[in-house]
Amino acid sequence: MPAHASRAMVAISVVRTLRKVTLPENYREVHSWVAYDGDRPVAFLSAELLSRWSPPEMFFPVEPDIDLTGPTLVFATLVDPELWGRGYATAAKMAACDHPAAARAEAFHACIRADNERSLKAISKIPGIQLVGTAAEEGHRWRHFRWHRRT
Ligand SMILES: CC(C)(COP(=O)(O)OP(=O)(O)OC[C@H]1O[C@@H](n2cnc3c(N)ncnc32)[C@H](O)[C@@H]1OP(=O)(O)O)[C@@H](O)C(=O)NCCC(=O)NCCS
16 A cells, blocks of 8 residues: 555544644545445545645646636545455545535545556546646655536
8 A cells, every 4th residue: 555545644634534733724624434335334535625725836737727716625535455446436436425515515636646556547437537737746746636526
């Protein structure tokens, strides 16, 4: 499992959910969700509702005039490693987009490290997924993706 997306990701998200850290001004809500398949927990989702997504310092949009404003729900996903490759990452995010808290978002966003091929493959399966830009952060390249609610 990549170090940037390991249990530390879960810990950070849970601590933020419990409001033990000061969040940036544009943060509206921070959720830590567990997705179930029947009785079995299969995935952890960090979901941060931002009034407006703010790009990292080194961000390169795919189009100069792309509109990334508006309330945005930013996801990070962690699937139980025993269950990788069964479509749970996609299913969990799609289900989360139907959560009442997600109704306050105009767009959904995920940021994936360019060397995380499994995650890039998984995100490509979300209907309407769009690459909106790339970034250089923490010594790595990242890809930023967006999608919108199904109509
Ligand atoms: C990334 C992650 C969420 C994907 O979860 P998942 O439930 O396995 O995802 P899916 O089953 O929907 O899709 C995985 C796809 O990647 C493919 N894949 C698996 N290993 C791969 C690899 N090494 N390189 C490229 N693609 C790979 C699978 O074949 C599958 O595609 P397919 O359905 O067309 O066969 C999961 O691997 C995970 O929790 N990783 C650790 C945390 C992380 O990196 N999170 C993302 C950063 S926010």
